[in-house]
Each structure stands twice: as structure tokens, then as C-alpha cells.
Amino acid sequence: MTQVNSGIPSAASNGLCSCHVCRLVSRRSRFSRREHCPRCGATLHFRKPRSIERCWALVIASYILYIPANLLVMMETGSLINYRKDTIVSGVVHLWKTGSWMIAVIVFIASVAIPVLKLFSLTFLLISVQRRSTWRPRQRTRLFRLLEAVGRWSMLDIYVVTLLAALVQLGSLAVVKAGPAAVAFGAVVILTMFATMQFDPRLIWDPLQKEEIHD
Amino acid sequence: MADRPAQLIACHECDLLQRDIPLNPGCTASCRRCGAVLYRNATDSINRTLAYTLAAGILFVVANSFPIFSIEVSGDRSAITLFGAVRALWEQGVRTISVMVFITAILVPCLELFSLTALLLPLKLGLVPPKYTLFMRTLQFIEPWGMVEVFMLGVLVSLVKLTNNFRVIPGFALYSFGLLTLLIAAAAASFSARDIWNRLDEMMRQEGA
Numbered sequence: 001m002t003q004v005n006s007g008i009p010s011a012a013s014n015g016l017c018s019c020h021v022c023r024l025v026s027r028r029s030r031f032s033r034r035e036h037c038p039r040c041g042a043t044l045h046f047r048k049p050r051s052i053e054r055c056w057a058l059v060i061a062s063y064i065l066y067i068p069a070n071l072l073v074m075m076e077t078g079s080l081i082n083y084r085k086d087t088i089v090s091g092v093v094h095l096w097k098t099g100s101w102m103i104a105v106i107v108f109i110a111s112v113a114i115p116v117l118k119l120f121s122l123t124f125l126l127i128s129v130q131r132r133s134t135w136r137p138r139q140r141t142r143l144f145r146l147l148e149a150v151g152r153w154s155m156l157d158i159y160v161v162t163l164l165a166a167l168v169q170l171g172s173l174a175v176v177k178a179g180p181a182a183v184a185f186g187a188v189v190i191l192t193m194f195a196t197m198q199f200d201p202r203l204i205w206d207p208l209q210k211e212e213i214h215d
Numbered sequence: 216m217a218d219r220p221a222q223l224i225a226c227h228e229c230d231l232l233q234r235d236i237p238l239n240p241g242c243t244a245s246c247r248r249c250g251a252v253l254y255r256n257a258t259d260s261i262n263r264t265l266a267y268t269l270a271a272g273i274l275f276v277v278a279n280s281f282p283i284f285s286i287e288v289s290g291d292r293s294a295i296t297l298f299g300a301v302r303a304l305w306e307q308g309v310r311t312i313s314v315m316v317f318i319t320a321i322l323v324p325c326l327e328l329f330s331l332t333a334l335l336l337p338l339k340l341g342l343v344p345p346k347y348t349l350f351m352r353t354l355q356f357i358e359p360w361g362m363v364e365v366f367m368l369g370v371l372v373s374l375v376k377l378t379n380n381f382r383v384i385p386g387f388a389l390y391s392f393g394l395l396t397l398l399i400a401a402a403a404a405s406f407s408a409r410d411i412w413n414r415l416d417e418m419m420r421q422e423g424a
């Protein structure tokens with residue numbers, strides 16, 4: 001039987017490591033370079049390797065791509081009667097004006113609110129972890145859980161553009177085209193999802209037990 | 216194997232060490248420190264997940280074989296399947312988006328259903344699934360990338376947008392996608408990786424004995 005040091009509650013501070021694939025808790029030396037899970041063979045890490053650096057890199061890349069995603073044209077709609085070039089925001093405004101309020105709100109949440117919330121929250125989490133903050137760890141963990149849950153709903157507009165662009169190609173009657181912003185926006189969605197995956201919420205809790213744990 | 220600490224679990228969100236205790240059916244164990252879900256006692260997890268997965272597999276084929284909806288403009292009709300949309304975007308030169316949609320709406324759900332079947336069917340028959348680690352890892356890796364429910368919402372938004380200018384005729388695949396979304400959610404809700412590992416441990420022990 002393993003003795004658990006009840007004073008220090010984390011697995012890592014007891015020299016125990018939970019496998020990220022099968023969740024089996026096994027003993028791992030802090031000094032050996034590479035060890036594998038005895039049950040499933042996955043490489044064991046106390047914490048996600050280079051979590052903060054990787055997460056920052058992805059977040060910064062997303063901030064940069066977020067600019068063209070909002071400034072460029074997301075969708076071009078053309079027919080004999082009118083021709084429109086919409087950015088993400090003007091598309092939402094157009095939906096609102098034409099009376100599709102419900103849809104306007106859904107698209108606004110998926111394409112504007114969620115990406116902004118994700119980028120700001122990840123920035124906040126990264127800074128708070130780097131400063132080894134002990135402020136409200138439970139709430140910060142909950143914020144991270146929320147980011148994981150809502151991230152993929154941002155793909156909504158990409159699907160809408162795809163369906164419309166593929167469907168509405170009836171010669172000269174009407175045309176829908178995906179604009180360059182769709183590519184930038186899609187990249188933002190994917191990069192922020194990777195960023196969320198790279199972040200390790202256990203880092204939020206390490207300062208509470210005065211521990212610094214890597215790898 | 217000698218120093219495997221018995222019945223200890225570490226919270227994957229805050230690393231708190233806790234003891235694995237048996238739960239009543241349908242109950243959930245949460246982390247005492249951060250509130251993360253540690254594990255559930257999903258009743259009859261393997262059988263139920265397998266049933267939902269097989270049903271979802273059939274619907275997946277149906278949903279991808281028929282048009283989702285079509286529009287009519289002065290006698291001209293244009294119908295669309297999911298794969299047709301992916302291909303049309305590829306041909307229009309918007310390849311990045313085309314690949315993104317292909318991966319999240321077709322490839323990942325397909326891999327998910329396949330991996331689940333490859334794991335659960337042998338277990339149901341009392342066999343150790345070949346390459347089970349690979350399939351468990353695949354499931355974990357692709358989990359965030361399956362977006363059938365987001366796609367379903369995208370279909371509904373597109374329908375509303377189109378009804379302003381066109382006559383829209385819903386297709387057979389539209390209903391199949393709706394049902395598929397529900398079945399995939401049900402499979403995910405009844406799936407328990409912990410049950411699978413426990414079952415595998417048990418089988419290994421019997422084989423070793």
C-alpha cells in the first residue's frame with residue numbers, strides 16, 4: 001500500500017502521476033526522463049508538457065488572425081436584385097434587420113461572443129497561472145471547463161457558409177461565395193480549441209500547495 | 216505493476232488525490248476540491264453505448280446518402296448532401312474550409328463510431344478488443360472535434376436564411392441528421408472509459424490466473 005501524505009493533497013506532490021489516457025494513478029520518479037503507464041503504455045507526465053508556452057503561442061496567433069477574420073468578407077451573396085458582401089458582424093446586423101432575431105442572436109453568440117470570451121479568458125488564465133495567483137482557483141477552473149464546453153460552437157458560421165455556398169449556384173440567378181474571412185475565422189476556431197487543450201488546469205492549483213511541478 | 220497504488224484517483228483538473236469509492240447506479244462522483252466530474256456509475260454502460268453506437272452508425276450512412284434539403288428557383292432545383300457541400304467548396308477553391316468541414320462533420324463522427332464499435336463489440340462478446348489502447352486514445356483525441364450537433368444548428372440557420380429568398384424543400388437526410396445528433400449524444404452520455412478499463416483489467420487478471 002502507498003502512504004498518502006495527507007498534508008499535501010495533490011498526486012504529483014506525492015510522486016504519483018495520473019495517466020492522461022486511462023487515468024491510472026501510478027508512481028513515477030520525478031527525475032527520470034521518460035516513463036510509461038503500466039496499463040496502457042502512454043507516456044506519463046505530471047503536467048501537460050510546456051503547457052503555458054504552447055498555449056500562449058496559440059492564443060497570440062489567434063489574436064492576430066482574429067483581425068482579418070472580422071475585417072474581411074465572410075460571405076458574398078449575389079442575385080439579380082441585390083449584391084452584398086458581409087463581414088461577420090454585418091451579417092449578424094443584416095439578419096437582425098430582416099427580422100430573424102433568433103438566428104441573429106445565435107450567430108452573434110457563436111461567431112462573436114464565444115471567440116472573444118475564449119481569447120480573453122485564456123489570456124486571463126495564463127497570466128494568473130504565470131503569476132502563481134491563489135485567487136479563486138475554483139472559479140478559474142470552472143471558467144476553463146466552460147471554455148472547453150463552448151469552443152466548438154464557433155464553427156456554426158463556417159457550416160452555414162459551406163451549405164449556402166454549395167447550394168446556391170443556380171447560374172446567374174443567385175450566387176453565394178465564401179470570402180477570405182471564412183478561412184481566417186476557421187483558423188481562429190481551430191487554434192483556440194488547440195490552445196484550450198494545451199492549457200493544464202492543474203497549474204491553477206499548484207501555487208496553493210506551494211508546489212512547482214513541471215512536465 | 217507492483218507499486219500501483221490501489222483505488223486511488225487523481226482529479227484531472229486539480230490533481231487532488233482521492234479514493235475511488237463504489238457509487239449507486241446513475242450517480243456521479245465529483246472532485247471535493249474543484250468540482251470536476253471524476254467518474255460516473257453509468258448503468259449498463261457497455262451494452263447501452265454499443266446499442267446507441269450501432270443505431271447511430273446506420274443513421275450516419277443514411278444521413279450522408281440523401282439530400283439534406285433543396286431549393287427551387289423558377290423551376291430549377293438544387294439539392295445538397297453533406298459530402299456534396301464539401302466537394303463543391305473544394306471545387307470553388309475554398310479548400311481550407313472544405314477540409315475543416317470534412318474533418319469535423321464527416322471524418323471525426325465516422326472514426327468515433329468506428330472506434331466505439333471496435334471496442335465495445337468484442338467486450339460484449341467477452342473478448343479482449345485488438346488494439347484497444349489505440350482506439351481508446353483515438354476516442355480521447357478526437358472527442359472535441361466531432362461537431363455533428365453544431366452542424367445540425369448550421370443546417371437550421373441556413374434553412375432560415377434561405378426561406379427569405381427561396382422555396383426550401385427539406386430532405387430525408389435532414390431528419391436523419393436530427394436523430395443522429397440525439398443518438399451520438401446518448402452514446403456519449405452512456406459511455407464510460409472507466410468501465411472499459413475496469414473490464415479490461417478484469418479480463419487480463421483472469422487470463423493471467
Ligand SMILES: [Zn+2]
Nearest residue numbers: 226229246249
Ligand atoms: Zn479537482
